[in-house]
Amino acid sequence: MVHILTFCTASQPEIPRHPLELLAAARALSAQLGEGTVHTLCVGPASGAYGEELIHRGADRVLTVECPSVEAEIALAVVESAVRHLAPQVVLLPHDDLSGAYVGPCLAYRLETGIATDCGGFAVQGEDIRWLRPVYGGKAMAYMRIRGPVQLATMRSRAFDPLPADPTRRGEIQSFPADWESVRPQIRVVERLEEKEEGELPLDRAEIIVSGGRGIGSAEGFAVLRELARVLGAAIGGSRPAVDLGWVPHSHLVGQTGKIVAPNLYIAVGISGAAQHIAGAGSSKTIVAINKDSDAPIFKLAHIGVVEEWEKVIPALIEACREWRS
Amino acid sequence: MHIIVCIKQIIDPEVPFHLFRIDPVAKRQIQGTHPLVISTYDEVAVEVALQLKEKVGGRVTALTLGKKEALQALHQTLAMGADDAILLSDLNFEEMDSFGKARVLAAAVRKIGEFDLILCGRQAGDVELGLVGPFLAGELGIPCVPLVANFEVANGTIRMRRPVETGYEILEAPFPLLATITNDTSNVPRYASVKGLRAAMRAPIPCWSSADLGLSADALGPKPLRIEIDELFIPHREMRCELIEGESGAEKARNLAARLKALGLIG
Numbered sequence: 001m002v003h004i005l006t007f008c009t010a011s012q013p014e015i016p017r018h019p020l021e022l023l024a025a026a027r028a029l030s031a032q033l034g035e036g037t038v039h040t041l042c043v044g045p046a047s048g049a050y051g052e053e054l055i056h057r058g059a060d061r062v063l064t065v066e067c068p069s070v071e072a073e074i075a076l077a078v079v080e081s082a083v084r085h086l087a088p089q090v091v092l093l094p095h096d097d098l099s100g101a102y103v104g105p106c107l108a109y110r111l112e113t114g115i116a117t118d119c120g121g122f123a124v125q126g127e128d129i130r131w132l133r134p135v136y137g138g139k140a141m142a143y144m145r146i147r148g149p150v151q152l153a154t155m156r157s158r159a160f161d162p163l164p165a166d167p168t169r170r171g172e173i174q175s176f177p178a179d180w181e182s183v184r185p186q187i188r189v190v191e192r193l194e195e196k197e198e199g200e201l202p203l204d205r206a207e208i209i210v211s212g213g214r215g216i217g218s219a220e221g222f223a224v225l226r227e228l229a230r231v232l233g234a235a236i237g238g239s240r241p242a243v244d245l246g247w248v249p250h251s252h253l254v255g256q257t258g259k260i261v262a263p264n265l266y267i268a269v270g271i272s273g274a275a276q277h278i279a280g281a282g283s284s285k286t287i288v289a290i291n292k293d294s295d296a297p298i299f300k301l302a303h304i305g306v307v308e309e310w311e312k313v314i315p316a317l318i319e320a321c322r323e324w325r326s
Numbered sequence: 327m328h329i330i331v332c333i334k335q336i337i338d339p340e341v342p343f344h345l346f347r348i349d350p351v352a353k354r355q356i357q358g359t360h361p362l363v364i365s366t367y368d369e370v371a372v373e374v375a376l377q378l379k380e381k382v383g384g385r386v387t388a389l390t391l392g393k394k395e396a397l398q399a400l401h402q403t404l405a406m407g408a409d410d411a412i413l414l415s416d417l418n419f420e421e422m423d424s425f426g427k428a429r430v431l432a433a434a435v436r437k438i439g440e441f442d443l444i445l446c447g448r449q450a451g452d453v454e455l456g457l458v459g460p461f462l463a464g465e466l467g468i469p470c471v472p473l474v475a476n477f478e479v480a481n482g483t484i485r486m487r488r489p490v491e492t493g494y495e496i497l498e499a500p501f502p503l504l505a506t507i508t509n510d511t512s513n514v515p516r517y518a519s520v521k522g523l524r525a526a527m528r529a530p531i532p533c534w535s536s537a538d539l540g541l542s543a544d545a546l547g548p549k550p551l552r553i554e555i556d557e558l559f560i561p562h563r564e565m566r567c568e569l570i571e572g573e574s575g576a577e578k579a580r581n582l583a584a585r586l587k588a589l590g591l592i593g
Contacts, residue, residue: 072472097490101448101472101506105460112425114552117455130556135453136355137339139346142453143557147550186469187499190485195493202491208592232592243511250510251489256339256451257366257509265591275342286591288582289567297342305567306582312575313582320583324593 002036002127004029005088007079007099008054009070010044015053017205018094020162023058025122025155026092027163032124036089039063041082041176044070055171058163063176072102073185078178079103080110083150085176090129095119095154104154113148118260120159120283137256137279157204158262158283195251203252206235208265211254211281214241215270215291215310222247224314225269231321237261239277255280269310273298290314327384329375330438331408332431332446332462333368335392335399337361339451346560353558355452364399367447371507373515375445376407378477382484384442385409389434391419391427397531404526405518412438416535418543423554426547428461433539435466444504448473455553456506463504471497474505476512487512 004026008019019040026038040059042050047064054062065078075098083091091107093099095118108115116131123130123143130143131153146152203209210229212222222242229236238248240255254261256279266284271277273289273296281287282301289302292309299305306313338360347356364372375386387410388403390396400411414434422430435441444466446459463470474486478496486497489510507513518526536546570585572578587593 097473101456102460102470105457106464106470108457108552109425109428109461109464112548112552114423115455115457116553117457135555135558136346137451137454139341139343139560140348140355140558141561142353142555142559145554145556147552147554148548186503187471187497189495190498191496192492193494193496204491244514251491251493265586275340275346278343286589288586299567300343301563301565302567303565304570304582304585306570306578308575308578313579316576316579317583320580321592324583324587 002030002033002090003086003088004036004038004090004092005082005086006038006040006059006092007094007103008040008042008050009075009098010042010046010050011070013046013049015050017162018096018157019054020057021157021160022092022094022155023054024160024163027058028160029090029122029124029129033127033129037061039086039088041065041079043067043075043078051173053165055173056165056167056169059171061172061174063174065176065178065180067180070098071185072098072187074180074183075099076103076106077183078180080107081178082176083107083111088150090151091153093152093154095156100154104152108152111149111152113150113152114146115152115154116144116146117154118156119153120156122153137275138282139275156260156262195249201233201235203235203237203254203259203261206263208232208234208267209237209254209261209263209284210234210267210269211237211239211271212242212248212269213239213271213277214245215272216242216247217270219247228314228318228321231318231325234267239271239274268298268302269314271298272296273301327379327382327443328441329378329384329386329443329445330435330441331368331371331375331386331388331403332444332458333372333388333390333399333403334365334447334450335362335390335396336365336450336452338363339366348558348560350558353555362395362398364402365447365451367449367451367507367509369515370509370513371445371447372403372406372408373513374476374507376516377513378443381477381479387412387438389431390414391430400531401523401526401529402518404529405522406516411529411531413531413533414539415533418536418546421551422546423551424455424457424461425552427458428465429545429547430536430539430541431458431462432465433541434534437534437539442501444468444502446504446506448506448508453555457553459504459506466504469499469503471499471503471505473508475508475510
């Protein structure tokens, strides 16, 4: 019997996509490893509300911990307690700021077990799991072998598509008695500063991203891209030169030293396609490149290309999309 | 304030795809003619350390685990403004995973003695696991504060600034602590001046071996290795870019829109 534990934070009313992707990964893994159950540890104020959906999306058992907020140290204590209590063979965590940079690594240290971070997949042979993850900024891929009492992996977002909801699936939902109240966090958030423009979509949740590079030429040029993003319901991104020149905020940087994204559609405008940028956008399902230079490396990676000055294409593209809308 | 920055030397991560080569047997990148540089986020960590030193005073010690050529990375750190640099080098250090590396770094930190803050880049630019920082905090039994971009000093309190999706979080935690460093517009690494580099080349840099650190081969983490690359390969990307044609930019735009709609990607 192979038991897989997945982790889900529940701080917003709607269930996000990433924990559902983990369930799809867990079911795929479980099918290859043979019989076994998939448990989901759901931590946060909305954990009760997530239970049923998690079961419809692949969990056999949901363990809820209704703590008021999911601070890093509380999350770590709760996950550690669940792993020690349930003794799963595999633990899948989302590769996000909380789990990828803190909960996963700290848990691995405490359990003295190997961990593969930022995984996009796995290969199973018998009982042996090899974890597939990008290395060298996505220029190479590595199958990692990890050893220790439990296989621990953080999975990058959009590596798996959530399973369709199956309302006939049955499972257990129960409260998990984790002692989060006695955790005294040493790291305290004393202030939160909002810096988001009204109505802007975060990069990691967008199905479509419109991204611009040095070729856009100015902040005014980015205003045109923003208009396209608005019409498409897309998020706005930028390559490093565009961010360094101040045309788009740092939080919208797509690349090896920024956000790694994998939307359904990535529209790269005036972006040449440096390795640093491809590391951040190369896993997108469909890449469209718009660039006046037909030799730009981005065309070696794009699925669809338009060789043209962006100023001649984007306004007409906005127009065409608006016509459908109306 | 004594700040220790842990840095790693790697092959220039800006090497373009078509020049990138690997040795599939040794399971690592082939250097070829590409330069060695300080790993991106570690260089940012040096900048963050120097900025904090400028605010509160104190000194910055750079620490690296590597072969002799890693001296070059330490020279650069000194030229940027670090006060001391130490190389940790030993044949025994070459086959270690993140557990072993954290143990060696922890032994070096103990040998250095007093410190207030340790900074590590959020992840190295080669294997990108992001484990050594949190593991080192574990070895030393100090808090690990992930993904910090900078430190602010207000009323004698040092606070950390962390970029999040909605803006920034300001954090407090008891010192000594370890912070993993991410980049934002406030911490773009400064250049090392030529004069600084010349002076740094003459600075003595101690090199500590496993014996200096009192570490036996058994103390270099659990064996067999807990984390290993089993297979390294360059993914085959056979991409044929479908070019959208048209008489004018506007026509290309309309054809592109129609194509994207037909593929169900927009609309």
